[in-house]
Amino acid sequence: MSIDQVRDAGSIHNIRSANTCGKAWCRVQYVQTAICLTRLCCVCSSTSGHNDATWATGSANYYRLNRRCLITAGTKYLADEAGAYWLLDAAASYLLELGTSDWFVLVRLVVSDSHAVLTLEDGNGAVRASQQIPFTDFPISEQVLYACWDVDHWVLMLPSEY
Template structure:
């Protein structure tokens, strides 16, 4: 990691700590059932990672997600997603995983071939709102 990337990552981490709630939701452009908070919007903009929102949102229209929710009812209300950077020698730059809670095995794992995402990892929680939409938010916004 270069000094510039490390400095950018530290600035983003510092600013992410300031998000403790949200006053507005942003509608995902491709999935009308997905919205995200100001904290997730900031993360996507600052880290140039709108692709991460797209990656998460894309799973909510896939059969494997419906099957996972039938198999584990906890997934119908709350999910814990994580992007983790990987060592460069494994063939992928990052891994995206999703869990029903922090102590269980992921129900979904995907790999990112190449990314310049500045943080080593980031957690995004996904919950259902009263309107039935999936809301992506930072843990600090819960």
């Protein structure tokens, strides 16, 4: 193991090992902080035996996607590792069209073969927007994101970060 990252905020030292599940796009890592040992796996499907980003349980930092949308650290990790900024951009464009009458929107991507359906729901099953994606190489068969309005921005997050 080697020290891979040192964060100034709180002086948290992350020590990473290179354990992976064998898939080319998977970067399963074990991150040891001063307090705990947490298994990270964001972009593996549940069939590979890993949890889908359950390591992300909140975010100390937000990243700007556009002037009205922010993303959490877990969502950024998902986009980085799965090459899925297109998903965040599509969700953000619909969120801006939907407005802020509802403070919560569930974003669901369902992948079948090499195509997908993106839906934005109210959280109770009512579809507010939907789009067919003719081609995608997104590695997970279904991904859910939550979007919450914080008075100034939409914040896209993983369900475990809610």
